Amino acid sequence: MTSLEEENNVLFTGNVDAAQADVRIRADEMTVYYTAAEESKKQEVKRLKCIGNVEITRGEWLGTGKVMNYLAKERKVILSGGAKAWQGTNLVSGDTIIYYLDEGRSEVVGSRSSATVGTDEEKKSGRVRATLTPQ
Numbered sequence: 699m700t701s702l703e704e705e706n707n708v709l710f711t712g713n714v715d716a717a718q719a720d721v722r723i724r725a726d727e728m729t730v731y732y733t734a735a736e737e738s739k740k741q742e743v744k745r746l747k748c749i750g751n752v753e754i755t756r757g758e759w760l761g762t763g764k765v766m767n768y769l770a771k772e773r774k775v776i777l778s779g780g781a782k783a784w785q786g787t788n789l790v791s792g793d794t795i796i797y798y799l800d801e802g803r804s805e806v807v808g809s810r811s812s813a814t815v816g817t818d819e820e821k822k823s824g825r826v827r828a829t830l831t832p833q
Contacts, residue, residue: 726750787831
């Protein structure tokens with residue numbers, strides 16, 4: 699752990715495992731950004747940035763990616779870099795997944811750059827993919 703007081707953040711590295719209430723985050727590296735002391739009566743988490751082997755769980759929802767940003771004010775998680783999300787046995791994947799904690803809903807976005815050019819395989823890689831298992 700490295701505290702950077704002048705920048706109002708703390709960096710955690712090496713097999714990070716953090717939990718609060720029913721949310722658990724694992725990553726290679728996590729930076730916690732705080733509000734400045736003069737912005738509020740006490741320092742509060744403003745946002746998190748996780749890099750490397752990111753995994754976030756909440757109940758039966760599991761999201762993974764290379765990078766995760768959590769915006770505290772909006773209470774949303776943004777996973778990117780080969781993002782995947784599971785709910786039970788159902789899987790969705792895309793370039794970016796946005797998970798809204800208060801609403802318990804996800805948005806999955808495919809790559810914006812591969813729509814009209816490239817090989818068939820390159821075009822497919824930009825799509826949102828889903829595997830749904832009926833009960």
